[in-house]
Amino acid sequence: MNDAQEAVRLDATDPLPTLRDAFHIPPAPGGTYAEAAYFAGNSLGLQPKSAARWVTEELEDWSRLAVAAHTKGRRPWVDYHELAREPYARLVGALPxxxxxxxxxxxxxxxxxxxxYRPSGDRTRIVIEDSAFPSDSYAVRSQAVHHGLDPRRTVVRLRPREGEEHLRTEDVIDYLEREGWHVALLLLGGVNYLTGQLMDMPAITKAGRAAGAVVGWDLAHAAGNVPLxxxxxxxxxxxxxxxxYLNSGPGAVAGCFVHERHGRDAALPRLSGWWGTDPATRFEMRPEISPPASADAWQVSNPPILALAPVLASLEIFDRVGMDALRAKSERLTGYLAARLEGVRGLExxxxxxxAMRGCQLSIRVPDAAGVVERLAATAGVIADAREPDVVRLAPAPLYCTFEDCHRAGAALRATLDVQPHG
Ligand SMILES: Cc1ncc(COP(=O)(O)O)c(C=O)c1O
Incomplete structure (x- = not known):
């Protein structure tokens, strides 16, 4: 059996058969293949076929019922965000x-x-990772400025050791033990957007909280990728x-977790809006807010129904599969892709x-990343993305990527880099 046949066999016999049919797979550029081998789900996930129905039903209710759809729609808009609550809770391991x-x-x-982020006295620092996504860097710097602090002194960027690519858990913990009394907030990515490193969230959270810091996680690359x-x-x-990974469409409605010990604390300062008051009295239009004892207290505006509908379509799929089964498949698929990349010269x-230290994304360092991504698409219909100057990211998202896709990507990379296997 050759490698291509082996990939077909793995797809046919995997304990979690692909849910590819539940998604619109884009056509492959380049003309050799009908469908793309899509490895950019870490950037924008594919569209579930059911999403159109979920959105269309809300458009229909809008046209049929107009304002009455808030209370009389088939899924009344006034409570629409409630529909995401239980599936989101299951996805991230939270109470509803x-x-x-x-x-x-x-x-x-x-x-x-x-x-x-309540800086006071000696405890003012915000700690992020040096390779944090730029939006997080901008956000924390601006928070420091809002508190009248100098971001250059307030924001600490944790770097891997000299010559290493990944932050070591023990180094993060060591920093917190030594400097934790200065740290007001620790905000790291659960899975790093660039390297794909999965952080040891339980150990780091424990150390951060023991040091007296607040611990928050950016789960952009973790939600729907790894169990939480x-x-x-x-x-x-x-x-x-x-x-x-949540496949809910560009700019779709995001998610937020607040531990119940904070949800219960009505005295916490918040930036408030009318959707953050108790729904039982919301329409009494009182000037004072009565926040519910839950994450809902942080809501500001009424939800954008059309941007939330595809989230519900997608969460239905995650509920059908379950994160543990998906993670198991993800490890098989990513391991297989990693094996396809082994020995390709010029690729790191x-x-x-x-x-255990990664999700489904594999980042590789190659010369001319943008050129490699272009050639992968043109020659083999493989969609990956480049992060300048030399990183290509490939994410075999386990809901719709197959072993055959991984085999195709490996072969295309080998051909693209025009190198021979070692030995
Ligand atoms: C790790 C991480 N944080 C933050 C963002 C910014 O997300 P948004 O534009 O939805 O605020 C992204 C976007 O890709 C990201 O990857």
Whole structure:
């Protein structure tokens, strides 16, 4: 059996058969293949076929019922965000009242920091990773400025050791033990957007909280990628977007987690709006807010129904599969792709080799990343993305990527880099 036949066999016999048919797979550029081998789900996930129905039903209710759809639609808009609550809670390992679907990711990070970044005395620092996504860097710097602090002194960027690519858990913990009394907020990516490193969230959260800091996680690359237990890990807050692994469409409504110990605390300062008051009295139009004892207290505006409908379509799929089964498949698929990349000369794996330290993304360092991505698409219909100057990211999202896709990507990379296997 050759490698291509082996990939077909793996697809046919995997304990979790692909859900590819539930998604619109884009046509392959280049003309050789009918369908793309899509490895950019870490950037924008594919469209579930059911999404159109969910959106269309809301458009229909709008045309048929107009304002009455708020209360009389088939899914009344006034409570529409409630439909995401239980599936989001299952996805991130939270109690239902600890999660809420709202806004977009960076906005949610700001809303969280408005409450949880309370610099005082010697405890003013915000700690992020040096390779944090730029939006997070901008957000934390602007938070420091809002408190009248100098971001150059307030924001600490943790770097891997000299000559290493990944932050070591023990180094993060060591920093927190030494300098933790200065740290007001620790805000890291659960899975790093560039390297694909999966952080040891429970250990780091524990160390951060023991040091007296608030611990928040940006789960943009973790939600829908790896199993999460935010409640049990005692995370203070977390936020994620839903357009990557959650396949909910560009700019779709994001998610937010606030641990119940904070949800219960009505005295916390928040940036408030009318959707953050108790729904039982919301329409009494009182000037004072009565926040519910839940993450909902951080809602500001009424939800954008048309941007939330595809989230519900997608979460239905995640509920059908379950994160544990998906993670198991993801490890098989990513391990297979990693094996296809082994021995390709001129290619360096940036992502940890240990499956426990990564999600499904493999980042590779190659010369001329943008050119490689273009050639992968043109020659083999393989869609990946480049991060300048030398990183190509490939994410075999396990809901719709197949072993055959991985085989195709490996072969295309080998051909693209025009190198021979070692030995
Ligand atoms: C790790 C991370 N954080 C934040 C963002 C910004 O997300 P948004 O534009 O939804 O606020 C992204 C976007 O890709 C991201 O990857």
């Amino acid at each position: 009242h600890e999660v809420v679907a709202m806004n977009s990711l960076t906005v949610n990070l700001h809303l969280m920091m408005a409450t949880f 237990r935010l409640h049990d890990w005692d995370v203070d807050f977390a936020a994620w977007c839903s357009y990557k 794996l940036l992502t940890p080799a240990d499956p």
